[in-house]
Amino acid sequence: xxxxxxxxxxxxxxxxxxxxxxxxxxxxxxxxxxxxxxxxxxxxxxxxxxxxxxxxxxxxxxxxxxxxxxxxxxxxxxxxxxxxxxxxxxxxxxxxxxxxxxxxxxxxxxxxxxxxxxxxxxxxxxxxxxxxxxxxxxxxxxxxxx
Numbered sequence: 319x320x321x322x323x324x325x326x327x328x329x330x331x332x333x334x335x336x337x338x339x340x341x342x343x344x345x346x347x348x349x350x351x352x353x354x355x356x357x358x359x360x361x362x363x364x365x366x367x368x369x370x371x372x373x374x375x376x377x378x379x380x381x382x383x384x385x386x387x388x389x390x391x392x393x394x395x396x397x398x399x400x401x402x403x404x405x406x407x408x409x410x411x412x413x414x415x416x417x418x419x420x421x422x423x424x425x426x427x428x429x430x431x432x433x434x435x436x437x438x439x440x441x442x443x444x445x446x447x448x449x450x451x452x453x454x455x456x457x458x459x460x461x462x463x464x
Contacts, residue, residue, distance in 0.1 A: 320372070321380055321408060323415050326365040328358065333379040334367065341398035349463035353396075357384055366415055368399075368408045381408040385416040385428075392420040392428040413446060431455060 326334065335350045344350050357365050368381030380403040384396040394416060399408045420428060430448070432439050440450065 321368045321370040321403070321411075323366055323368050323381075323412055325363050326354075326358075326367050326382075330367055330379055334382055337379055337382060337398050337400055338396060340401060343396060343398055347459070347463065352463050353384075357386075361386055364416065364419055366412050368403075368412050370403065381412045383409075383412040383416050385420060387420055387423050387425045392416075392423075392425040394428060394430040397430075409442065410446065 331351065331354055334354065335344070338344050338350055354365075364385040364387070366383050366385070367379050369377045370380045371377050378400075380400040382396055382398045383394055386393045386395075394413065397409060397413065417428065428448075430443070432443070444450070
């Protein structure tokens with residue numbers, strides 16, 4: 319394994335945003351930099367990055383996951399892997415590390431949302447033992463980023 323996992327550092331911001339854009343995770347109504355700023359205020363230790371040192375001269379962010387625990391259940395967001403590192407275990411490793419940290423906090427269950435039609439991501443979570451179930455999600459924006 320040429321990459322390692324650690325907590326996000328604010329110096330990672332631009333590399334992380336670029337990775338999220340490459341992975342198709344960003345949306346016009348969510349400012350990723352503001353999402354990062356907000357996460358750094360609440361459980362920043364649950365914002366993980368995988369980095370590849372490559373030849374040892376320059377480190378590159380190749381994976382992310384943002385997790386949270388509200389006392390009832392854990393959530394995963396912003397799971398991303400660089401195109402160059404897909405199918406190499408990066409996503410599995412960052413999810414497993416997030417699960418480990420959540421379990422250490424006493425979290426009994428993890429949930430996440432996958433956009434409709436994203437079958438490859440659903441298959442990935444199936445392979446990790448996540449269970450599909452039908453729910454309707456609702457939301458209300460309290461702060462408009464745009």
